[in-house]
Amino acid sequence: MLSNYKCDKKAQKLSKDICAFCASLWLMSFCAFLWPVYAQQADPIVVQPGAPGQPTRTLPSSTRATLPPQSPADVQFMQGMIMHHSQAVEMTDLIKSRTENKEVRSLGERISHSQADELRFMKRWLEERGEPASTPMHHMPGMDMSSHQMTMPGMLTTKQMDALRKAKGKEFDRLFLKGMIQHHEGALVMVKHLFDTAGAGQDAELFNFATDVDTGQRAEIRIMQTMLGENLKR
Numbered sequence: 001m002l003s004n005y006k007c008d009k010k011a012q013k014l015s016k017d018i019c020a021f022c023a024s025l026w027l028m029s030f031c032a033f034l035w036p037v038y039a040q041q042a043d044p045i046v047v048q049p050g051a052p053g054q055p056t057r058t059l060p061s062s063t064r065a066t067l068p069p070q071s072p073a074d075v076q077f078m079q080g081m082i083m084h085h086s087q088a089v090e091m092t093d094l095i096k097s098r099t100e101n102k103e104v105r106s107l108g109e110r111i112s113h114s115q116a117d118e119l120r121f122m123k124r125w126l127e128e129r130g131e132p133a134s135t136p137m138h139h140m141p142g143m144d145m146s147s148h149q150m151t152m153p154g155m156l157t158t159k160q161m162d163a164l165r166k167a168k169g170k171e172f173d174r175l176f177l178k179g180m181i182q183h184h185e186g187a188l189v190m191v192k193h194l195f196d197t198a199g200a201g202q203d204a205e206l207f208n209f210a211t212d213v214d215t216g217q218r219a220e221i222r223i224m225q226t227m228l229g230e231n232l233k234r
Helices: 002-041 072-093 102-128 158-166 169-196 204-233
Strands: 046-048 057-059
Touching: 072 102, 072 158, 072 169, 072 204, 102 169, 102 204, 158 169, 169 204
Parallel strands: none
Antiparallel strands: 046 057
């Protein structure tokens, strides 16, 4: 009899443990089901980092990010660089029909792709700020107004572009490399002018873009100078 009693007690305890375990599983499943609904309805927490040595602040849930104020020089830089990049893409478009030089073709393809991507970025940046993609030429910084010819820093003149279109083979390679070096050096002037202007270049996206332009085009200038030197030796 005592043995049967002990077995019954063990069975009851095991039954209670199983029920408690099942209840826990059900509760966890129910909470997991409700959490996505709660998460969608809960107000987001907006935290503003403090200055060095200062605590963070919790802002109202209605707080929304705003674009930083831009300098007129920022807008002019982007508009001018759109025009600048457009001519570079036009120059690279001539390569396929005018030279078989694999190095020049590879370089031109890289320049074309990178500057086409950057053109899309600049147009989007301006559009988000309600600014047009172009502006009257006389508003551009660094303009050369001599001889009634308006050109931006480094851009090829009409005469230079005509000569490039007419050239083929090694002559085209030489004119293309010289012209693109001139073009890239002009872009560096534009970046310097931006950063030398008080209050300009503070926008994070624009700062990163202008810095990338400076770094990338300096590297490509060195590559083209090497290629030009090799071309002249042949």
